[in-house]
Amino acid sequence: MVTDAQRDAAEAFGGGLAVITGAGAGIGAGLARHAAALGMAVVVADISRERAEEVAAEIAAAGGTAHAMTVDVAHAGRIEQFAQEVHERFGNVRLLINNAGIETVGYTWEIPAERWDATLDINIHGVVHGVRAFMPHMIASGEECWVANLSSVGGFGQMPIQTSYIMSKHAVQSFTECLALEVGLLDVPVHVSAIIPGMVRTRIFDATDADKGEVAVAHRTAMREAMAANGMDLDKACERIMDQLATGRFWVSTQPRMTRMFVEKRAAFLSEQAEPQLAPELAPMFAHRKK
Ligand SMILES: NC(=O)c1ccc[n+]([C@@H]2O[C@H](COP(=O)([O-])OP(=O)(O)OC[C@H]3O[C@@H](n4cnc5c(N)ncnc54)[C@H](O)[C@@H]3O)[C@@H](O)[C@H]2O)c1
Numbered sequence: 001m002v003t004d005a006q007r008d009a010a011e012a013f014g015g016g017l018a019v020i021t022g023a024g025a026g027i028g029a030g031l032a033r034h035a036a037a038l039g040m041a042v043v044v045a046d047i048s049r050e051r052a053e054e055v056a057a058e059i060a061a062a063g064g065t066a067h068a069m070t071v072d073v074a075h076a077g078r079i080e081q082f083a084q085e086v087h088e089r090f091g092n093v094r095l096l097i098n099n100a101g102i103e104t105v106g107y108t109w110e111i112p113a114e115r116w117d118a119t120l121d122i123n124i125h126g127v128v129h130g131v132r133a134f135m136p137h138m139i140a141s142g143e144e145c146w147v148a149n150l151s152s153v154g155g156f157g158q159m160p161i162q163t164s165y166i167m168s169k170h171a172v173q174s175f176t177e178c179l180a181l182e183v184g185l186l187d188v189p190v191h192v193s194a195i196i197p198g199m200v201r202t203r204i205f206d207a208t209d210a211d212k213g214e215v216a217v218a219h220r221t222a223m224r225e226a227m228a229a230n231g232m233d234l235d236k237a238c239e240r241i242m243d244q245l246a247t248g249r250f251w252v253s254t255q256p257r258m259t260r261m262f263v264e265k266r267a268a269f270l271s272e273q274a275e276p277q278l279a280p281e282l283a284p285m286f287a288h289r290k291k
Contacts, residue, residue, distance in 0.1 A: 003243075006239070006243060008243070009245070015039055016092075016145075017040065017086075017090050017092065017093050018035040018042045018093075018094065019043040019095070019134065020032050020097045021046070021071065021097070021126065022045075022099040023043075023044040024046030024048045025046070025055075025202065026203060027099060027238065028044075028100065029044075031097055033059060034238045034242045036064030038242060041065040042056075042059060042065065043067050043069055043090065046070065046071070047071070047073075067089075073126030073127075073130060076132070076133075079130055080129070083137065086134075092143055092145070093138055093141075094146065095145065099150045099195075100122060101122060101168075102123065102165075103165050103223075104119040104165055104210065105215075105219045106212055106216035107161065111210075112210075112212065118210075119164040120164065123165065123171075124172060127149045127150070128175060131149075134147070139188050139190060144189040145190055146248070147190060147192050147193070148194070148252065149172050149194060150197070151173040153262040155172060155194075155196065156266040160278070161216070162219070176192060194250060195241055196251065196252065196259050197254045198258035199227055199258075201227055201228065202231075202234060204227075205224040240254055
């Protein structure tokens with residue numbers, strides 16, 4: 001059954017071009033499939049050409065239009081080149097989703113400098129430079145369009161062992177809020193949204209070569225298990241995201257009650273100037289690590 005929200009989303013987005021980074025897997029791939037199903041042509045961009053091609057082929061097999069492209073969002077110059085190519089080959093972008101992101105786990109001082117840099121370059125600078133590269137074309141088009149950045153409930157939270165990731169999501173949330181204000185200073189039909197997933201079942205917690213030490217390995221395993229047990233279905237999450245984006249709202253949540261809980265906890269922490277404290281529900285995950 002087609003819902004009113006899906007009809008509205010098809011009306012807003014159908015016939016337009018979507019550019020989604022990190023679309024070779026997980027949420028990016030799910031959003032690419034949903035955007036195509038709404039009638040958008042989709043640029044499936046990923047650092048992995050193979051994964052981008054797989055997702056584009058899957059969309060084409062389902063009757064949609066997709067173009068696989070390779071980009072490493074960690075490099076400003078490469079995103080600028082990518083944006084130029086997209087503009088020249090496909091014209092105006094109606095929906096840009098800066099989605100590519102990585103998880104990094106471990107004690108801050110055990111994570112190699114290169115992995116710290118990669119986390120901040122992909123999760124923060126990838127979003128900033130995605131906006132820098134595409135926004136001028138989008139504004140110049142004069143057409144209604146959407147820019148959405150992947151924040152997280154973690155963008156309001158505190159979590160040890162995922163420090164680089166959590167701080168990157170606070171940065172993306174703050175960046176996106178200020179970006180919305182900047183766009184608001186202009187009389188242009190550009191919507192800015194922060195996409196705030198709670199926990200959605202993807203492979204973001206799969207083990208990587210970057211995991212150094214027992215703590216990192218154990219934490220990734222615990223998070224992977226939590227995601228398998230409590231994560232939201234990917235398709236459902238992406239359908240919710242597309243429906244909310246179409247309304248032009250700033251706050252786009254996969255699990256709105258979870259977002260509210262994180263925001264309220266953050267607000268209380270700040271207004272009480274409380275000490276940073278491990279959330280009681282997370283305590284069991286870390287109890288065995290006390291020396
Ligand atoms: N899954 C969740 O529960 C969750 C929760 C909150 C926020 N998020 C955010 O959603 C986004 C997507 O996460 P996911 O869970 O789908 O992850 P994922 O690991 O399943 O997919 C991420 C994709 O990004 C690509 N990628 C990685 N580095 C890249 C780079 N430098 N340039 C281009 N592409 C790159 C990967 O190849 C992969 O295809 C991330 O920003 C993540 O922080 C996810």
